[in-house]
Amino acid sequence: MTTNKRALILDFDGTIIDTESPAYESTARIWTDYGVEFPTDWWLKGMGTDRKSTWVQELENRLGGVIDQDSVMGERQRIKNQLTEEQPVLPGVIELLDAAEQRGIATAIGSSSPHSWVDHHLKRVGLYERFSYVVCRDDVGGVSKPAPDVFLRALELLKVEAGSAAVVEDSPNGLKAALAAGIRTVVVPNPLVESLNFSGAFARYKSLDVLPAGELLDLVFGELN
Known part of the structure; x- marks a missing residue:
């Protein structure tokens, strides 16, 4: 690898x-x-x-x-x-993908939802082709977070070591899954879970657009270089 x-x-x-x-x-x-x-x-x-x-x-x-x-x-x-169907892409997502592409950072999805759901909405908002891989629970025998399976499978497909990767998550169970896979994690909690425990996260932000996407990636990946 x-x-x-x-x-x-x-x-x-x-x-x-x-x-x-x-x-x-x-x-x-x-x-x-x-x-x-x-x-x-x-x-x-x-x-x-x-x-x-x-x-x-x-x-x-x-x-x-x-x-x-x-x-x-x-x-x-x-x-x-x-x-x-009425929901748009969340703030900062497209800018983050653009910055990752500019820096040669591969991108993937790691989700507990099925492909039928994830693929549909990624295509609806025009982001499906932006990811090298879309890994869903279908791909790991139906196993969901907080088990690390979807993230481990994404690493396998991307041919990247856990220490050279980062995850963006919004839920405590997602954070647990990423940490169990050995991947540092940036947490952007959705409003429903802002008060919950996100200990172990590398960084936590209210939104992905609170700082420039390139600056965020440099912060996260700078220590991995």
Whole structure:
């Protein structure tokens, strides 16, 4: 494996596009329809993972009864899709990709979401071709963060050592996954998780555009040269 190449791996949900707010809002709406207060703390603990139907099971637990899971999940997905289709690329992302390209830093996506979701939205906002690889949970047997599998697979495909790479994440579970893979991580928390613990992060910023993209990359990769 080559050791003189550098790579930047970005999470997708909440890092490239704000898909976390639509996911939260669509799920909360369903809970409200059932007259149950949405457990924000419970939701935040699972952010950055593959929830699948766990939120439906949690709703059933709190209702103390069985609901039509297929119908409820379908309605929630409809709302989530509608809200997500309106989301633009988050501030600073394009500038970061431009700066990485100028510096010869390879880029990839490392996501707990499926390809059907990630690929669609990357293509929708015109960023799919900007990444050398898009690694999703489909590529690692369905394993999600905080397991490091998607990041380890990205390193393998990029042929880059963990010590020559950096990750951009927005969730505690994503940070745990990157650290478990041995990769230094820049955290840009989405508003839902700003108050959570991000200890171990190399740097933390409110947004990717708080400083020039080139300066950010030089800061992160400068110590790796």
